[in-house]
Amino acid sequence: MAAVASVEPIDHDLSPSRAVRLACRSGAISGSTAGMAPGYVQGNLAVLPSDLANEFLRFCQANPRPCPVIGMSEVGSPYIPALGRDLDIRTDFPGYRVWKDGEVVEDTADVSGWWRDDLVAFVIGCSLSFEEALLQEGLPLKHVQRGTKVPMFRTNVACVPAGRFAGPMVMSMRPLKPAHAIRAIQVTSRFPAVHGAPLHIGLPRMIGVADLMKPDYGDPVEVLPDELPVFWGCGVTPQSVITEARPAFAITHAPGCMLVTDRRNTEFSVI
């Protein structure tokens, strides 16, 4: 069917991803999007005034593993058509955090009232995309089996700084048996646009992680004697860097409250 611009108010082409976004928009969904619309790419949010946005884009460009930008709005526009035809950045996440000078000033389900003509929205890929591929491969992910958050660590690996943005790389950790770890490296290497291959394996002290049971974010999972800790670049990195830069104004998604896009995870696989 040819693609035709539509102005009809009712769209019967309700994909699972769009259904989630509309439910967020109406307030019917207000919590974590984990497990929703399987197969569709979910993304983190960072909204910054345009002067900072240019620096932030440079930061992401220099640090693609923890900060893979999968969509970006025009200055002042709350839309990113490449991620969903009628997607609205202001309403389609279940929850937001509004920041001023590095402090949260509001937790809200709708940032329409905060929108400004100078804002730029960044949607950043997250590990849910490659985790789906790992699970389809039959690789066990403990935090998924338990329904807990993946453990994340502030490492001693520095991001490449850009303008006012700098700081340590945050990495997520999944314990895997050696053969599974090798397979996981192969599988996630196919997803360079959503964190890609691991950044570290096996020797956590080398990246400044002294205690695997004390993650800086998320929930702990133990690494058994027949497992290796495998570390991937994590989308918490850009949030951590933004809050440390203390911008005069910023909006992020609330933890776990991601944007469900119309892009499929498989589209992000390079081979």
Add this chain to the structure above:
Amino acid sequence: MAAVASVEPIDHDLSPSRAVRLACRSGAISGSTAGMAPGYVQGNLAVLPSDLANEFLRFCQANPRPCPVIGMSEVGSPYIPALGRDLDIRTDFPGYRVWKDGEVVEDTADVSGWWRDDLVAFVIGCSLSFEEALLQEGLPLKHVQRGTKVPMFRTNVACVPAGRFAGPMVMSMRPLKPAHAIRAIQVTSRFPAVHGAPLHIGLPRMIGVADLMKPDYGDPVEVLPDELPVFWGCGVTPQSVITEARPAFAITHAPGCMLVTDRRNTEFSVI
């Protein structure tokens, strides 16, 4: 230029690989082929009577990681044109071992006198192909830097048995820093026809390797505190399995004395 069958006795199309083979044939080369004709695939040799050859092929088919067959002759034929137009299995290795009932009965540079109408030759890929790719990637390989043999271990991982062929998998080990290990997994995954990705990483006791400084074959290299031992399937496996099966007759290449083929290593890369 169109490919035309030639019957001329003198061939001026002397590729580096063919030059090595002719030098082996004349006796000018009698030792290790390591480092010769860079870029060309080298292979191990196993020659068996046809009744055993069928079982051995099944064994290789069931164990492609340690036993990647890259070429095979017709019964009784000492030629494998797919690996080199004028290649002669009987003369083109620098050295051979002739086996009877599991014992070496001759070390020789020419097995023409031993050839029989019921023999089948297998050429099996070796790690030189993927090591070239690792070195081109800038990954340091200690045994190459030192000019020693890669350390190889008889692991507790059993090969899939087939007929009279069975036994433990032999793996070669290369110490690598974690980030290099991840890159090495990516690079060698592109070479499924020549051992492919590693089979183990990081926890050698899990595969029955108690002392990394005591390899069963090759020379030891130490694994430093900031390195992980990475293990690949090794072409010594089929030789080890053949000698344990004690066939009435067999021919193998002498250690380090490989066949240099006209195939290029890059041809074996899948992406």
